[in-house]
Amino acid sequence: MAQRAVFTSEMIRSELEEIVGPPNISTDETDKLVYSTDWAWMPQMWLDRGERLATPDFILHPGTKEEISEIIKVANRFRLPVVPWGGGSGTQGGALPIYGGILIDTKRLDKIIEINEKALTVTAQAGINGSQLEWALNEKGLSLMHYPASANCATLGGYLAPRGTGTISTKYGKAEDLVIGFEVVLPNGDIIRTPHVPNHASGPDFMRLFLGSEGVFGVITEATMQVDYLPEARLMRAVLFDKVANAIEAGRRMMTRRLDPMVIRLYDPASTGSLVKSVLGYELEGAYMVLGWDGDPDIAALQEQKGMAICDELGARDLGREPGEHWWKHRYDFYYPPKSLKLPWMYGTTETVTTYDKIEGLYAAKKKAIEDTYQDWDAKYIGHFSHWFHWGAALYDRFIVEQPPADAQEALRLHNRIWNTAITASLENGGMVNEHHGVGLKLARFMPRQYGSAWPFLQSLKKAIDPNGIMNPGKVGFGF
Amino acid sequence: MGSAEIKFFENVIETTENCRYCLMCRHTCPVGLGTHNETLTPHGWGLIIASVKRGLLTWNAQTVDALYSCADCGNCRAHCVFDQPLPHAIAAARAEVAAQNLAPAVVYELNELFKKWGNPYQPQAPEPLGGSGNVALFVGDEARYLWPSALAAALKLLKAIGVEPILVGEGRSNGFLASSLGLFETAKMLAQAVLDDVKASGASRLLVLSPGDFYSFGQLYTERLGIAWPESVAVQEVTVLLADKLDAGALKFKPISDETPYAYLDPTHTVRVPERVEAPRKLLAALYGKPGLEVFWRKDRAHPAGNTALQFTQPELSHQLTMGRLYDTLEVGARRVICDDPGTLSAIKAGAEQVRLEALGLYELLAGQL
Numbered sequence: 001m002a003q004r005a006v007f008t009s010e011m012i013r014s015e016l017e018e019i020v021g022p023p024n025i026s027t028d029e030t031d032k033l034v035y036s037t038d039w040a041w042m043p044q045m046w047l048d049r050g051e052r053l054a055t056p057d058f059i060l061h062p063g064t065k066e067e068i069s070e071i072i073k074v075a076n077r078f079r080l081p082v083v084p085w086g087g088g089s090g091t092q093g094g095a096l097p098i099y100g101g102i103l104i105d106t107k108r109l110d111k112i113i114e115i116n117e118k119a120l121t122v123t124a125q126a127g128i129n130g131s132q133l134e135w136a137l138n139e140k141g142l143s144l145m146h147y148p149a150s151a152n153c154a155t156l157g158g159y160l161a162p163r164g165t166g167t168i169s170t171k172y173g174k175a176e177d178l179v180i181g182f183e184v185v186l187p188n189g190d191i192i193r194t195p196h197v198p199n200h201a202s203g204p205d206f207m208r209l210f211l212g213s214e215g216v217f218g219v220i221t222e223a224t225m226q227v228d229y230l231p232e233a234r235l236m237r238a239v240l241f242d243k244v245a246n247a248i249e250a251g252r253r254m255m256t257r258r259l260d261p262m263v264i265r266l267y268d269p270a271s272t273g274s275l276v277k278s279v280l281g282y283e284l285e286g287a288y289m290v291l292g293w294d295g296d297p298d299i300a301a302l303q304e305q306k307g308m309a310i311c312d313e314l315g316a317r318d319l320g321r322e323p324g325e326h327w328w329k330h331r332y333d334f335y336y337p338p339k340s341l342k343l344p345w346m347y348g349t350t351e352t353v354t355t356y357d358k359i360e361g362l363y364a365a366k367k368k369a370i371e372d373t374y375q376d377w378d379a380k381y382i383g384h385f386s387h388w389f390h391w392g393a394a395l396y397d398r399f400i401v402e403q404p405p406a407d408a409q410e411a412l413r414l415h416n417r418i419w420n421t422a423i424t425a426s427l428e429n430g431g432m433v434n435e436h437h438g439v440g441l442k443l444a445r446f447m448p449r450q451y452g453s454a455w456p457f458l459q460s461l462k463k464a465i466d467p468n469g470i471m472n473p474g475k476v477g478f479g480f
Numbered sequence: 481m482g483s484a485e486i487k488f489f490e491n492v493i494e495t496t497e498n499c500r501y502c503l504m505c506r507h508t509c510p511v512g513l514g515t516h517n518e519t520l521t522p523h524g525w526g527l528i529i530a531s532v533k534r535g536l537l538t539w540n541a542q543t544v545d546a547l548y549s550c551a552d553c554g555n556c557r558a559h560c561v562f563d564q565p566l567p568h569a570i571a572a573a574r575a576e577v578a579a580q581n582l583a584p585a586v587v588y589e590l591n592e593l594f595k596k597w598g599n600p601y602q603p604q605a606p607e608p609l610g611g612s613g614n615v616a617l618f619v620g621d622e623a624r625y626l627w628p629s630a631l632a633a634a635l636k637l638l639k640a641i642g643v644e645p646i647l648v649g650e651g652r653s654n655g656f657l658a659s660s661l662g663l664f665e666t667a668k669m670l671a672q673a674v675l676d677d678v679k680a681s682g683a684s685r686l687l688v689l690s691p692g693d694f695y696s697f698g699q700l701y702t703e704r705l706g707i708a709w710p711e712s713v714a715v716q717e718v719t720v721l722l723a724d725k726l727d728a729g730a731l732k733f734k735p736i737s738d739e740t741p742y743a744y745l746d747p748t749h750t751v752r753v754p755e756r757v758e759a760p761r762k763l764l765a766a767l768y769g770k771p772g773l774e775v776f777w778r779k780d781r782a783h784p785a786g787n788t789a790l791q792f793t794q795p796e797l798s799h800q801l802t803m804g805r806l807y808d809t810l811e812v813g814a815r816r817v818i819c820d821d822p823g824t825l826s827a828i829k830a831g832a833e834q835v836r837l838e839a840l841g842l843y844e845l846l847a848g849q850l
Contacts, residue, residue, distance in 0.1 A: 026517075030542045034519040034527055037501070044501050047527075050534040061516050088518055089503050107516040127516075131507035135776070152559075153503030336561050337498035 009057060012078055016058055016102070019070045024061040024108070031059050035085065035103055039150075040093040040442060041348060042412060048343045049408035054096070056083065056103035063108045065183065065191050065221040072219070073189040075102055075470050082187075082470050084215040086127065086158030089150040091349065092440025094162065094214045094475050101470075106157055109221055112136055121180055123224040126157030142227045145172040149335045157220040162438025163212040167331055168292070170255075170388045171262040172228065174436065176211040182223035184210055187466035196224070209461070214438050215472035217465050231294035234262075235304050236324030239316035241287040244268050245360055246314040248385065248393070250289070252356045253310045255388050259303045263292040265327070266385040268363070274382060279339050280326060289316070290327045346404035346415055350422035352431035355392040359385070362429040363395055369425040370399045374418060377401045387435065394435040397422075419443070439476045447477030493533075495569040499526035502564075505556040508751075510783040511549055514800050520549045522556040522566050529573045539582045547573060548584055548793040551801065552660040553784040554695075558751035568704050574662025586792050587661050594666045598652040598673065600792070601625040607650035609677050616683035617645035617718070618674065618697075620822075622787065623689050624651040627822035633843035634689055634718050640850050641725045645687055648677040654696040659704050660789040671696075671707050678713055686715045689843075690821035691756055692749040692787075693717075699752065719820050722846065723759035726766055733849040736767050740838070743773045743814035745805060745828070746782035747821030754780045760820055760842055767849055773812040777805065787823035799831070806831050818842050 009027070017025050026032075032055035037043035043053050057080070062068045075082045081101030088095055097103050106127035113123040117140065124133055130144075130151035137143055146159060147166040158164070159175040160182065172178065181194045194207035210217050241247040244266070251264045267276055272288040282288070291307060293300040308318065333339055341347040354362050363383060370381040383397030399418055405411045423433055423446050433443050433450045448455045455477075462469075462478045469480035505522050506512055512521035519528070528546055531537040539547075550570050557567055577583050590600050598606045599621035607624075617638070623631045638645060652673060659667035674697075678686055688694050697715045701707040709715075725731040744760055757779045765771050777783040786802035806828060809817045817832060819825050820842035832839035 028519075028542050030528060030537060030546055031517070031519045033531060033537060034524045037527075039501065039503065047531065047534070047536065050536060052536060085518075087503065087506070105516065105518065110516070129507050129513070132513075135781075139776075150503070152505065152507040330561070332504070333561050336504050337502050337564070338562060340502075342498075342501075 012074070012080070013058060015074050016060060016071060019067050019074070020060050020062050024063070026059040027057070032056060035059055035088070035105075036097065038088045038093060038095045039091045040096070040440065041091075041346065042093060042415065042442065043096055045343060045346070045411055045415075046408055049406075049411070051408045054098045054100060056097040057100045059103045059105060061105050061108050065109070065185055068104060068185045068219050068221060069189040069191055071102060071104060072185060072187065072470070076188065076468050079468055080470060081473050083472050084157070084161070084219045086155035086161070087129070087150065087153040089153040089158065090162060090438060090440060092162070092434075092438045092442045094438055094440030094472070096441055098441065098474050104219060106155060106219070106221070113222070115140060115142065115227075117142070120227050121224050122227050123222065124156055125222050126160075126182075126220045127155050130154045130156065130159065137227055138230065141230050143230050144178065144225060145228045146175055146178055149332050156223055156225070160211055160220055160223060161214045162440075163436060164438075165387050165394075165436035168262040168294075170264055171260055171294070174387075176208070178225050179207070179211070180224040180226055181207065182210070183221050184218040185221055186218045187468070187471045191221070212438070214440060214476050216462060216476050216478050218471065233297035233300045234294040234328075235292065235300050235321075236328050237291045237304065237308065237321055238319040238323035238327065239289050239291065239308075239311045240284055240319055241289060241314070241316050243315075244287045244363070247287045247289050247316070248356075248360055250311050250314045250316065251385065251388055251393060254307050255390055257306070259307050260293070261291055261303070261307060261388075262294045263290060264385070264388045265290040268383045270380065270382040271384050275334060279333050280323070280330060282323060290324050292324065292328065341398070341400065344404065346401040346411060347398055348415065348419055348422070349396065349398050349437065350419065350426070351386070351394060351396040351435050351437065352426040352433070353387075353392060353394040353435035354430040354432070358430035359393050359395065362426065362431050363397070365429045366395070366397055366422060366425040369421050370418065373421050374399070374401070377414065378403070379418065395431070441475055444475055444477045492565060492569045492572045493529060495564050495566055496526040496529040496573070498564050499523060499566050499569070500530040501527070505559045508555040508559045508781050510553060510555060510777075510801055510804070511551055511797065514804055515797070519546050525550055525570050526566065529569065539577050539580065544577055544582055544584065547577060549790070549797060551784050551788045551790050553788060554749060554752040555781070555783070558754070558780065565703065571659055571662060571704060575664045576662075578662040583662060584793050587663065590661060590792055591658070591663050591666055594653060594658050594663065594670060598670060599625065600653065600657065602651070604651060606652035606673075607647070609646070609648060609680050611646050612680070612682040613644075613646045614683060615643055615645040615685045615687065616648045616678060616681045617687045618654070618678075618689070618693055619647050619650040620689065620693060621651055621653045622823035622826060626826035627841065630689060630820070630822040630825070630841050630843045633841065633847035636847040637722055637843060637850070638687070638718065641722070641730055643687075646681045646683060648681050648683075648686070649674050652677075654693055655705065656692060656696045656700055657789050659700065661793070664705065668705050668707060671701050671705055675707070675710070679710070684712055684714065686713050687718050687721065688715060689718055690749070690823060691717065691747055691753040692821065692823060694756070695749045695752040717756055717759070719763065719842065720756055720759045723762045726763060733767050733846060735769055736849060738768075740816045741773055741814050742768065742816040742818055743775050743809050743812060744842075745775065745785070745809065745817050745819040745824065746778055747819055747824040748784035748787050750782040751780055763842065763846060764818060767845065772818070773814045775805075775808040775812055775814075777808050783808075785824045786827035791827070802827050802831050806835050806837055809837060810835060816840060818845060
């Protein structure tokens, strides 16, 4: 790591302080420690074991996109890494300041600029908290319809940068499908806006370059998102399948016949017997599936009726409304301690996505790879199928090691080996490196393999956009 | 420190192990939202305490300053689905810091004031108990010294429904502030003095003027101070009692025809007592003939005003919280802000004048329209 002399640091600090103002810059050791970890297991484990992490040299809280632009220009001049920080709720280490440098906390950019009730859009600064944005929309009978588990802590920019998803993305789309346009500060400090509508035939769609860029192509400062009216009706249901294969087929038929469920959440038997039991209190054997339809009451009811007929054809037992409604009410409880997976356990969400013809094989292969290879560690594998598309589904799977090595370095090595196994199994069986948590630091090493011959092209883009390599180096597979 | 106290601290500080990496209440923390600083959030405080435990940080000026930036408003716990008592854990950490003489100097100054005068506002001992009876009213220090018109108005309203309570704790802090500062022994002393007064009054019903008092007697004493509240004494907020009487037809008000748009400001600690939110709104709707405007940070997500311990340890932050509530009120188009809690009213008064909002006490408004 670069060890900056105090003199040099002070010279840089003075420039940065002039941009954001003295109250909005920190080099406090306490702040540095807090900002040294995001929601990933690796840095949390590291701190838990009493080990120190790399910290930013400067923590800045700019109030405008112009300030961000000026900060980035200073960073270029001094070749300082820049790490954008929203809610710090990423699970992939994407916001870790591993090379020190400047950490830009975007949360002062938290204004709603416009709620357009005719176009059904909201324009807001990227640092706004997700739940607060949703509450503001609800006051007008509207909703972003983007309900990730991280809504309480993530920011709008954080929704977009890793291509996040939400509980009802099956119907409403991922964050990348909801965005109409945005503003971004480029790695050279230029501020640009994408076109004001997302669908057109007016040249290449460069907006999508920034979705999934996780800060390596710039800092998103503002976004316009589509919104919906709060649904008149929301019908929840739960069913139980004996076989995961039948449940997957039920989901596939519902999606491909355009029955438009807002949620299909299918828990494999291991998840049903562990997480569903511990969080929701249901003792069930088999594959527990939650279904939901919303919108116009008559349409939702008909869609549900058709969906339930499919489930019945495939041997599901109807558990009724209550388990579905209970799941909906407690859908985020899985992420609160003490119910959430937590230290000192080792765990990882190795989620992926593939097409319907491959999803069963992918699930079986990953399960076997984890459980067989790490038998000595008694590694457990649980999974649920969380987000569904017309062409395939996301497998939200996890490994758990309840008694990992006590030594931090050994634990990290084991963790990374398990991830290697999981991602290799994904890639070899038609899955992607990740479906909605992003790549960050944790999965960066898999990017060349994911993209193959396209990887040099992406690297050349990065080089063109960020010639000094200052934007979030080490993440998403891009170095300096 | 006795072994029972050490166990309490250990059990409570264990909460920080749960909260240090959890971000699920960050959307409601007023300090985090106001400062935009990751460190000054529930997870930040949890991580600081956990990091001191692991030797990654020590208690020094920086860490103590951060530790004493939590408002102890209860928003985090109120929005935790598993009810993690983080405010108690932070208070317990402050107690450890205070015991090591590392707390901000003002904490020790306040300790002396609490011990000598029973309150931090006036060098005056609490009024002695004035008698005995079935119903008592806890006055406290904020109503006595910061917003006395609320007490007079509340007594007038209570008389109108046939209640003439004995005044207890007149000029005495309920113990919350001391506990929030980490002065647990002093807080227990104050709490015991309140309990002694209540017992001596012979009251089986204790009325209070604010949700902060209701929370202190109903939860804080037991959970944070290990002091049991007597089961024979039922606690009720005056506002809630008045709303019940209004519903029963036992209380009537002359309507106000003033068209000034108004908003009710949920007092500090409302999130700890969410069942009380409709009572003041009902009373105001009866006065004005229509409901008031609703601010964004309301009801079960109501932010505190500046009447927490921050007013002493972090006055700028305290002011920022207060102004935040007033801007929230302005943003919905209100020109008048109404509250029942003497402490909240005292905190917002100066700021309200600054932004040309009329700040009125609910009890006074109601008493004027009997």
